[in-house]
Amino acid sequence: MRIRTQLAMKRLAKEATASEMAFLQSQIKPHFLYNALGTIMSLCYTDGPRAGELLAVLSKYLRIIFHEDHKEESVLLYKEIELVRAYVDIEKERFGNRLAVEMDVDERLMSFKVMPLTIQPLVENAIRHGVAKKLSGGRVLLSVQRRGSEVEIVVEDNGVGMAERQVRELMDTAGGESDGVGFANIAKRLAHLNGSRPLIESAPDVGTRITVRLPIKDD
């Protein structure tokens, strides 16, 4: 009996680690880290002080990811926005003047709590799949505003956009039991949280706008 309990505990611990790892991997994508390191490496030869700054930014990004309690159901919006800023700083260094990011975040919301790791993946998608794929680059707009008892997050880009088929596929993976990362992961958690779905508006060569509404907790 005791052995069985021990085995069960061991299995649970293993599963917890596995889910924790999956979670970390979803946030620290290897190619992001490799590209960031490549950029810093290059800066070491050309602009030492900037390389140092960027190392600090990357450390901050990693610290937020590592230190966040991933079992928490909500996190300070302030923390989320810090994560976004760190991410954007690194990507802007990589893409130079091909990437512009504007943020319009209602400062009064900073001490509210929201579902963690929602905003950064959306911004990441807008950069990677929208702007980076466009020859001339583009800009990403992040807006976080209060709408009644909810906070509305809008991430908009003027990148390559998506054809109907791609939008449909994105919604399909989001609806299914996918354990995917990024958009699917957000959609799944959102459905679990309040049954709502992210809104996708997109057109090829025009851009993409994703709107997500989260309930806010005041404490």
Next chain:
Amino acid sequence: MITALLADDESHALSLLELLLHQTGDVKVIGRCGNGIEAIAEIARLKPDVAFLDIEMPGMNGLEVAERLGSAACDTQVVFVTAYDRYAVSAFENDALDYLLKPLEVDRLNRTVGRVKRAVARRKSESPEPASTSAIAADNPPAGLQVQLLGEIQVSVEGKGRLKWRTSKEKELFAYLAVHYGSRIHRDVLLDELWPDEHYQKAKVYLHTCVSYLRRDFRQMGMEDAVIYEDEKYSLAPQLERSDYREFVAAAAGLLQTGGNNAEQLERTVNLYSGRLFRSEDYQWADDEIRHTEAAIEAQLLRLTQLYEEQRDYGRMIAAGRRLLQHSPYNEEAYRTLMKAYAGSGKHDEVYRVYEEMERRLDELQIQASDMTLSLYEGLRVRKRG
């Protein structure tokens, strides 16, 4: 000194690669591009020995650039550079001499430069006039090349044996391009037809893999650049123009022109038909072609029986009628023809057997013979008694 062109949409990545290549002392960077479209133009203009292509670039990614170069009979070697997993690259290894992972490691980069040096030296010693020799090779298919689409799909070269497909999708892609020879097929059409249930990005990777399998397999059969890629469209090289299917279609078209009154010409055409198009496969995209060729062969065989009947050549009429039945075992007209042929040659017991066979077949479909068939049968029996 090797000349190199670098393409990456990140300027820091370009600078670092240029610096590290410079440090090897073997490489001179003669061009830098920020995207794939520029890279294509610059490679054509500068003709570098090697192009270092980042895979993730806007407009045209590194894989597409390499593919374009591959079908342009270009002497530039390709090295991919990517921050992605090496497994994502390995499927495209055929299109490139080597690949490098970001962040770059100096030792690994030196190894790559060594490989490029050897490849460049080899090429220079092999072909004093690379352009002219490759042009000749491209125009002339290897002797004894056979492309068979009717019945089983098969490609063979005399003395080199049969092409062995690595995957069923590689075979299907070849079949698709071969049947549509003469038109260039857009990538998205191929994705929709061959991978209808697959996600777009995944399907693209599968397509790339199949294309590079095809190129590699045909290269082993002595054919370079079997698959041509241009403006996001795919087609087969001119050396693969001939197939038994296209020969049959051309011959059938020839019949229509001459009116189909020449039995010899008809025989030659029906003999080209060695079986249903893609007999052992389930290619839904080929439904139209299959129906058309089946309808054509039936019409040709029927026409043959009519010609032989006019010539009272009952032996050949029976042979053609039997073949027709093989194609359409539920075709009453085929049975009527065969009955007439046996009656004409005096084999009345065979007339009866054919009639019985027909009844059995029609019974499977729970239908009865038409009045036309019944009266023909009665007529033949009366004639026998009388």
